[in-house]
Amino acid sequence: MGILKYAVLGAAAIYGFKYATKKRAADGKSLIDDLKEKVPAYIDKIKNYSEKIRQDYRQTSDLY
Secondary structure, rough: HOOOOOOHHHHHHHHHHHHHOOOOOOOOOHHHHHHHHHHHHHHHHHHHHHHHHHHHHHHHHOOO
16 A cells, blocks of 8 residues: 555656646746746745844834
8 A cells, every 4th residue: 555655646746747847838938937937036025025024023122
């Protein structure tokens, strides 16, 4: 039973990898390519959010 479980997980992982790297006919890009392009924007959003949290913490801690 354990071998069957690992075989199914392995097949699912291979299918997921093929799906993520398959090029689309419309623009010739894959899901991974889209993620690579969007990562810098996500990092900037995370930095802005973390700065807002730090500022809120400083304001709250100054009150007490």
